[in-house]
Amino acid sequence: MKLLVTFSRKGVKQPLIAQTVKDTGVLINVERAFIESNEGELLIDIPDKETKIITDAMEKAGARVKQMEDSVIRDESECVNCGACISVCPQDVLSFNETWTLCIDSSKCVLCGKCVDACPHQALSLLP
Amino acid sequence: MEKTIDLINTRIRDGNARAVRADQMPDIVDELGVEGALREVDVVTTGTFGAMCSSGAFFNFGHSDPPIRMEKVWMNEVEAYAGIAAVDAYLGATQKSETQGISYGGAHVLEDLVAGNAVRLRAQSKGTDCYPRKTLEIELTIEDMNQATMVNPRNSYQSYVAASNTTDRTLYTYMGTLLPNAGNISYSGAGCLSPIPNDPNLRIIGSGVPIFLCGAEGMIIGEGTQASPGNGFGTLMTTGNMNDMSTNFLRAATFKGYNSTLYVGLGVPIPVLDEEVVRRTAVRDEDLKTSIADYGVPNRNRPTLREVTYAELKSGHVELDGEEVKTSSLSSYKKALEVADELKSWVESGKMQLALPTRRMNTEKTSHPMRDRARTPQVRDIMNTSLVTISEDESIQTAAKRLLRGETNHLPVLDNANRLVGIVTTFDISKAVASSGKGEKVCDIMTKRVVYTSPTEAVDVATHKLERNNISALPVVDENGKLVGILSAIDLGKLFERGWKR
Ligand code: SF4
Ligand code: SF4
Numbered sequence A: 001m002k003l004l005v006t007f008s009r010k011g012v013k014q015p016l017i018a019q020t021v022k023d024t025g026v027l028i029n030v031e032r033a034f035i036e037s038n039e040g041e042l043l044i045d046i047p048d049k050e051t052k053i054i055t056d057a058m059e060k061a062g063a064r065v066k067q068m069e070d071s072v073i074r075d076e077s078e079c080v081n082c083g084a085c086i087s088v089c090p091q092d093v094l095s096f097n098e099t100w101t102l103c104i105d106s107s108k109c110v111l112c113g114k115c116v117d118a119c120p121h122q123a124l125s126l127l128p
Numbered sequence B: 001m002e003k004t005i006d007l008i009n010t011r012i013r014d015g016n017a018r019a020v021r022a023d024q025m026p027d028i029v030d031e032l033g034v035e036g037a038l039r040e041v042d043v044v045t046t047g048t049f050g051a052m053c054s055s056g057a058f059f060n061f062g063h064s065d066p067p068i069r070m071e072k073v074w075m076n077e078v079e080a081y082a083g084i085a086a087v088d089a090y091l092g093a094t095q096k097s098e099t100q101g102i103s104y105g106g107a108h109v110l111e112d113l114v115a116g117n118a119v120r121l122r123a124q125s126k127g128t129d130c131y132p133r134k135t136l137e138i139e140l141t142i143e144d145m146n147q148a149t150m151v152n153p154r155n156s157y158q159s160y161v162a163a164s165n166t167t168d169r170t171l172y173t174y175m176g177t178l179l180p181n182a183g184n185i186s187y188s189g190a191g192c193l194s195p196i197p198n199d200p201n202l203r204i205i206g207s208g209v210p211i212f213l214c215g216a217e218g219m220i221i222g223e224g225t226q227a228s229p230g231n232g233f234g235t236l237m238t239t240g241n242m243n244d245m246s247t248n249f250l251r252a253a254t255f256k257g258y259n260s261t262l263y264v265g266l267g268v269p270i271p272v273l274d275e276e277v278v279r280r281t282a283v284r285d286e287d288l289k290t291s292i293a294d295y296g297v298p299n300r301n302r303p304t305l306r307e308v309t310y311a312e313l314k315s316g317h318v319e320l321d322g323e324e325v326k327t328s329s330l331s332s333y334k335k336a337l338e339v340a341d342e343l344k345s346w347v348e349s350g351k352m353q354l355a356l357p358t359r360r361m362n363t364e365k366t367s368h369p370m371r372d373r374a375r376t377p378q379v380r381d382i383m384n385t386s387l388v389t390i391s392e393d394e395s396i397q398t399a400a401k402r403l404l405r406g407e408t409n410h411l412p413v414l415d416n417a418n419r420l421v422g423i424v425t426t427f428d429i430s431k432a433v434a435s436s437g438k439g440e441k442v443c444d445i446m447t448k449r450v451v452y453t454s455p456t457e458a459v460d461v462a463t464h465k466l467e468r469n470n471i472s473a474l475p476v477v478d479e480n481g482k483l484v485g486i487l488s489a490i491d492l493g494k495l496f497e498r499g500w501k502r
Helices: A016-024 A048-060 A114-118 B005-014 B022-040 B106-114 B275-281 B310-315 B333-348 B396-405 B426-434 B459-469 B489-497
Strands: A002-008 A029-035 A039-045 A064-067 A072-074 A094-096 A102-104 A124-126 B019-021 B043-045 B048-051 B056-060 B072-075 B078-080 B088-092 B101-105 B119-124 B135-140 B147-155 B162-164 B171-173 B176-178 B184-187 B210-213 B216-223 B236-241 B250-255 B259-267 B269-271 B289-294 B304-309 B317-320 B323-329 B410-414 B420-425 B473-477 B483-488
Touching: A002 A048, A016 A039, A016 A048, A048 A064, A072 A102, A114 A124, A114 B176, B019 B022, B019 B333, B022 B043, B022 B275, B022 B333, B043 B333, B048 B333, B056 B106, B072 B088, B078 B088, B078 B106, B088 B106, B101 B106, B101 B250, B106 B119, B106 B250, B106 B259, B147 B259, B162 B176, B176 B184, B184 B310, B210 B236, B210 B269, B210 B333, B259 B333, B269 B275, B269 B333, B289 B310, B304 B310, B304 B317, B310 B317, B310 B323, B396 B410, B396 B426, B410 B473, B410 B483, B420 B426, B420 B473, B459 B473, B459 B489, B483 B489
Parallel strands: B019 B043, B101 B259, B162 B289, B184 B323
Antiparallel strands: A002 A039, A002 A064, A029 A039, A072 A124, A094 A102, B043 B269, B048 B259, B056 B088, B056 B147, B072 B078, B072 B119, B119 B135, B147 B236, B162 B184, B171 B176, B210 B216, B210 B259, B216 B236, B250 B259, B289 B304, B317 B323, B410 B420, B473 B483
16 A cells, blocks of 8 residues: 655654654555655555554654555546556556556556656646 | 449448448458458448647638738737738647647647637738738637638658657657656557558558548548658648537647647548458558667667567567567557547448549658758867866866866866766866865766767757756767767857858
């Protein structure tokens, strides 16, 4: 399960990831991190069954946690099913099914944004 | 056995014609044989739906009162070409908006019109005795115009090269986003469903032939611009009435970092007259080849990385240098199938009659590159060859002295084998001095990732490198890896003084 964790550096004093790993014993995979001077955003990957315990631990430490299920949003009225987005995705999130219709497996997405740039029809966006 | 076009048209009128999509034809021929297929199938329908930059439309707006001879025309702030007659203009799909740039171009105006939206028409003129009015600004829908006639100068490529990129940065091109280090391959075209591959000798496809164009019944005018059927790159010039088109088959698009363009749905019905037509339309993706070109090389003749078939491209992966590289298409195969199906229903319901070309195209013709008599200047023409260099083991102080003496701001750094390993600028030295303790030797402070050029690179390309990397000089390295000069912004300045034009 991928979780998007946002926190303000004022609100979260202790090292968030290290502390959570220490407290829960769950190994966390950090896939992306944007750290600004006063706030931060992390995309982490954890075993599905640990979602609740990790969410609770991080929220207790002052962070906000969002489950990433439908991170890639496709505007169906704009999409022409060309597939220009498929080969740029490093995670194989996008593919065609047997009727040449675009399919999206958001659970693998790491929010890199490459597909959004590659779509000639501006049909893709990422979870706000 | 042969069938005449009249016989096929009679069957269409009677509702007895049998049409099949081009991708289904090979299996039918395998099953029934060539003769059997000729007997069973009357029309093969083709289809494609992809980016066709070379698209646009002629408009006649009607006369205002008092009348104006439009010298300049904008539709939703996208300029159309008005040097035609008083109230006519041609709007090209790739013209960008003067206020919104490439995110709204001519293609978007065309889509808006077909969608039924009003478009703001703005025109300017000097005013004449017969056309006194000088400005005009009104809202128009497609119904308010006398004509909205799409004309695509170059459309429906027989085949097009696939694209990859061997450089180390992402390229944004008309072939889509090309990842660094040949990270992906992008291609265009519907392969065996595309029109010309089903009639490569252009026997059935030619002037006057009715087609499906963006949902309307259109027509082939003749050979498209830059048509090169002699080497497999035939194109068609097509036309159709925009009033009958549908946004289902006409879509504006914007390629990031490149431009706006129009996605056009086009299909040609091919009457099955004789065995030759049967054999040609039985083509499979496995039989259609194209090459993967390296778009990382900004030359007209881009190197070919390898040949591929459409079957490989459509599979989603192609092997390149022993690695599986993901492929994806810019054109929509799903939509192409829809075009061919729609065309099939037109034929089977008697909506569309077929015709043979009134004039054949020249199939031998090949297009040639620009006759460019003035040789474009190359880096070696203007580079500075009196080199001041330094070795990586020398002290920062020596580098500083050399920079002061050498009337240069850039010192190429060489290793023991005289290979270029870095560059030091006055800025690097100032930085090193300001934050003392960074090291003492040149190799500690030099920029290691050097952007360089070659003696034979076009000056334009080198200039582009300078601008893109926001630097002011490029070392010039020959094919043996030897440093032979340095090209600085000052050298470029001299070029323009000498009167060379970019
Ligand atoms: S954001 Fe990146 S990882 Fe997610 S689908 Fe798009 S390209 Fe793939
Ligand atoms: S690139 Fe855009 S239009 Fe094409 S399939 Fe992907 S989302 Fe759809």
